[in-house]
Amino acid sequence: MNSPKHVAIIMDGNGRWGIKNKKSRNLGHKAGLKTVEKIIKSTIKNNVKNLTLYAFSTENWKRPYLEIKFLLNLLEFFLKEKIEELHKNGIKLKIIGNTKKFPKRIQINLKSAQEKTKKNKKLQLILALNYGSKSEIVNAIKLIKNKNIKINENSINKFLYTKGIPNPDILIRTGNTNRLSNFLLWQLSYSEIFFVKKMWPDFNGRDYKRIIDKFKKIKRNFGKI
Ligand code: FPP
Numbered sequence: 001m002n003s004p005k006h007v008a009i010i011m012d013g014n015g016r017w018g019i020k021n022k023k024s025r026n027l028g029h030k031a032g033l034k035t036v037e038k039i040i041k042s043t044i045k046n047n048v049k050n051l052t053l054y055a056f057s058t059e060n061w062k063r064p065y066l067e068i069k070f071l072l073n074l075l076e077f078f079l080k081e082k083i084e085e086l087h088k089n090g091i092k093l094k095i096i097g098n099t100k101k102f103p104k105r106i107q108i109n110l111k112s113a114q115e116k117t118k119k120n121k122k123l124q125l126i127l128a129l130n131y132g133s134k135s136e137i138v139n140a141i142k143l144i145k146n147k148n149i150k151i152n153e154n155s156i157n158k159f160l161y162t163k164g165i166p167n168p169d170i171l172i173r174t175g176n177t178n179r180l181s182n183f184l185l186w187q188l189s190y191s192e193i194f195f196v197k198k199m200w201p202d203f204n205g206r207d208y209k210r211i212i213d214k215f216k217k218i219k220r221n222f223g224k225i
Contacts, residue, residue, distance in 0.1 A: 001216045006050035007043065008168035008191070010183055011036070012175025013199030021201075026070040031201035033074055037082070042205040043123055044089065046212050050124045050165060052096070054183050058132030061101075072106060075129070079109040083116065090122030096161035097131030126165065133185040136161055162187055170215050172208075174200045190222055 011032055018028020036053060043051045056071060063071075086093060093113050100107070110129075140159035141151065149155050157163065167187045173179075176197045180188065194211045196203060 002169070002218070002220060004048050004169035004212060004215055005166045006052070006168045007048050007170045007172065007212075008052040008054075008184055008188070009039070010054045010171070010173040010175075010181060011200040011203075012173055012177055012181075014201060016175070017199035017201045025067060028199075028201060029067075029071060029074055033078065035201050035203055036078075038205060039203070039208060040086075040091070040123070040125060042208050044091075045205075046209060048123070048212070050126060050168075052126040052128060052168060052184070054128045054131065054181075056097070056129045056131070057182060058098075058130055058135060059182065061130075072103065076106055076109060079106070079113050083113045086125065087117050087120065090120045092117045092120040092124045094124055094126045094165075095129055096126055096136075097129040098135070099129055101130050124165070126162075128183070131161070131183070133180075133182045137186055156186070160186060167191065170194065170211065172196060172211060174198055174203050190220070192218055192220070 014028035014032040015025040016028070017031060018025045022028065022031075040051065055075065060071070061068065083093070095110050095114060099110055102110070137156070137160070140156050143159045144151055144155050162184070167189070168184065168191045171180075171184075171188055171191045171193045173193070174196045176195075176199075178195045192215055194214075196207065196211075198207065
């Protein structure tokens with residue numbers, strides 16, 4: 001049986017859940033953060049060592065200003081109020097994406113949260129923030145070219161944000177939408193993909209465990225027979 005080392009999640013459906021249940025997209029995001037906390041705990045329980053969450057894409061800047069502000073406030077709240085608990089539970093925080101576009105205050109919080117938790121070993125929580133896969137790949141190729149290094153899979157792996165992190169074994173996308181939305185296109189090339197109808201705020205530990213158990217039974221042959 002295969003145990004997953006890395007689960008990546010596209011947490012889709014907050015907005016629709018919020019409109020349906022609270023008449024507000026932003027309250028859907030707030031409920032989504034509660035699911036984030038639950039799923040972090042379940043990840044540890046299931047002994048998975050890396051969890052990547054797509055929290056803000058390069059395309060999310062196109063949303064209304066007030067929604068962007070709400071999402072950034074939630075991120076700031078998470079970094080300030082939850083970091084101590086993450087740290088106590090042995091969680092290492094790692095950010096992937098171009099965070100230079102975020103307000104300075106958040107950049108400082110991101111940096112200090114990563115510094116504080118860098119030696120933790122129980123779980124690596126990878127937050128994708130202002131992340132876009134195509135720009136990540138282009139950026140890697142530019143860096144390789146500048147350094148005059150040979151372009152191959154190995155060198156590209158080394159210049160992606162995910163350097164040193166095993167590729168996701170599992171990708172979960174909630175929200176009843178079957179697409180990748182510019183998320184980890186390179187790293188997901190052999191991942192098992194699970195599309196879930198539930199909106200992210202309704203996704204729970206049982207749904208998650210069911211996916212992990214299903215994954216464990218899959219025979220993965222990576223192109224061989
Ligand atoms: C996609 O749902 C979700 C996001 C763009 C944001 C995800 C953010 C959170 C779960 C909360 C903050 C998380 C952290 C870790 C601080 P959508 O808004 O596109 O949903 P829709 O498709 O129904 O509109």
